[in-house]
Amino acid sequence: MISWIAINNRKFALMKNERNRLSIDIFHKNNIKGQNVNVAVIDTGIKAHLDFVLVKNRIIEFWDVQKGNVMPYDVNGHGTAVCGILAGCGLISGGKFAGIAPNANIIGVKAISDDGIGDTKSILEGMHYVSQNKDRLDIRVVCMSFGSEPEFPDPIMRGAEILWNQGIVVVASGGNDGPNSGTIRSPGATPSILTVGGVDWDINDVPFVVDFSSRGPWRGFSRPDIVAPAVNITTTGVQSHYTVMSGTSMSAPMIAGIVALMLCMRPKLNPNKIKEILLSSATFVDNDKNASGWGLVDVDKVFKQFLSADSTV
Numbered sequence: 001m002i003s004w005i006a007i008n009n010r011k012f013a014l015m016k017n018e019r020n021r022l023s024i025d026i027f028h029k030n031n032i033k034g035q036n037v038n039v040a041v042i043d044t045g046i047k048a049h050l051d052f053v054l055v056k057n058r059i060i061e062f063w064d065v066q067k068g069n070v071m072p073y074d075v076n077g078h079g080t081a082v083c084g085i086l087a088g089c090g091l092i093s094g095g096k097f098a099g100i101a102p103n104a105n106i107i108g109v110k111a112i113s114d115d116g117i118g119d120t121k122s123i124l125e126g127m128h129y130v131s132q133n134k135d136r137l138d139i140r141v142v143c144m145s146f147g148s149e150p151e152f153p154d155p156i157m158r159g160a161e162i163l164w165n166q167g168i169v170v171v172a173s174g175g176n177d178g179p180n181s182g183t184i185r186s187p188g189a190t191p192s193i194l195t196v197g198g199v200d201w202d203i204n205d206v207p208f209v210v211d212f213s214s215r216g217p218w219r220g221f222s223r224p225d226i227v228a229p230a231v232n233i234t235t236t237g238v239q240s241h242y243t244v245m246s247g248t249s250m251s252a253p254m255i256a257g258i259v260a261l262m263l264c265m266r267p268k269l270n271p272n273k274i275k276e277i278l279l280s281s282a283t284f285v286d287n288d289k290n291a292s293g294w295g296l297v298d299v300d301k302v303f304k305q306f307l308s309a310d311s312t313v
Contacts, residue, residue, distance in 0.1 A: 021229065024258075026299060033261070033264070037140055040109055040141070041107070042111050042127065045072065047080045049084070049088070049236045051098075051236050060105045063108070063129055065110060066111075077239065078145070080238050082235075083106055083108070083253070084236030086256050087260070088235065097234050099257055100253070100261065104260040124156070130163060139168055142256075143171050143256040144170065144173070144252070146173065147188060154187070157192075160192070167270060169274055171252050171255050172194070174215075174251075178214045183214040183215055191221040196227065196228055196251040197224040197228075197293060198246075199213075199228065199230060199296060209285060209288075212247070226293045226294055227297075229250070261299075262274055278297060281301040283297075283298045
């Protein structure tokens with residue numbers, strides 16, 4: 001059984017300015033906001049929220065794997081939350097709750113049911129849709145915030161690997177089954193993609209890997225690759241304008257959004273180079289590579305690397 005990876009918060013928590021924590025504004029102030037970058041999100045769907053459609057409709061295509069619907073909708077809300085973190089413009093909040101890449105375009109692929117459950121066939125059909133339409137829709141990134149118990153061989157992981165080899169940056173959630181080792185979920189278990197764990201900050205403003213964040217290893221490979229904020233993230237909702245959610249589902253679209261910013265600035269980057277830059281620029285979090293991977297993404301360092309005179313990226 002495949003399920004979305006998030007923990008719903010019942011109370012609307014005070015928003016942490018995650019964009020500031022990650023130095024996202026260094027891109028935004030230079031008008032690098034993900035424009036002209038198309039990102040597919042395989043999830044529970046996407047609501048035509050004002051933060052996606054006002055001024056310009058950035059939901060450029062939608063497909064419901066199970067029902068064949070082509071008009072955007074999301075009963076569950078998980079997919080809409082993921083998309084808001086990745087590419088919401090924050091219009092209704094006056095920009096306060098804008099996502100990481102607020103000008104990026106979204107291709108919504110509903111492969112997970114309204115109750116948050118998916119099956120292997122539906123997920124693979126969603127991946128196949130992305131693969132078949134990657135050139136027509138110029139899909140550069142796919143975000144997958146769901147997971148299942150890894151198998152060997154694992155068809156979901158294999159599907160993710162194929163997309164990566166086709167030139168699409170695949171970003172997946174690690175899972176919420178920590179803190180024990182060997183709890184990493186599929187497709188994030190495969191080392192061939194970008195897998196994201198979750199962090200929060202202590203009272204001294206020091207980042208730490210949250211207990212629920214899943215860990216490797218998987219078949220000898222340390223997992224995840226990198227970590228990003230995962231606790232009390234304010235994002236687009238379906239029952240109200242905004243909601244608050246936690247989980248590695250919220251971490252993955254942050255990295256997917258950062259990838260969109262990178263591609264906006266350097267469109268010719270391939271998936272392997274993007275992964276190399278992100279991991280080599282990450283900031284150490286703790287001494288367990290199966291908890292935090294290479295560490296917390298350091299956007300400031302990525303941007304400065306792009307600007308350096310001797311940069312080859």
